Amino acid sequence: MNITIRRAQLAKLEEPEKGFVGKVELEVEGHAEPYELTLFSKRGTDWDYSLHFLNESGKEEEIEALETVIEENDDEFDRIIDAAWDTCAAEDVPPHIQREREEAGSSND
Template identity: 55%
Template structure:
């Protein structure tokens, strides 16, 4: 598996009893022209759902799909993005 370099630009996360954990991370990927936003959600902080989007303007769909495939395959990358957002939650409390 190819290791990719991810540059985190910004991360946030909030928690409420109604919504659970809601977070997002803005990041760039080495070799990709556009930056991304991943929106994260989990009721209890165990199983995470996500949406992956272009951050500023639309870019190459192939790059977005390749990144989505990578997130599905690479648990370390996905966990890194979740942990990056969770760190921001702890600092807000």
């Protein structure tokens, strides 16, 4: 499945919620409608998400196919999360996430 990330954003939530909230707009090759994945994490490690059509409803089997990829393909989900982290203010990224991202970047060189 060819997934294109159109736009992403991630922001730090202050007290009382505390955590991170974001959204990523996705297009999937061959699918009629784009999607939005909303994200939430307390510490930036374990993510809750909600997948829905961005503009108009599309085919149920298409969104279910994307849901399966997100659930089963850790690399694809990590790529989506990384796109969101890329938009977060550097000072808001927790040190443990900065280290993980640096290590992942150096292993790709």
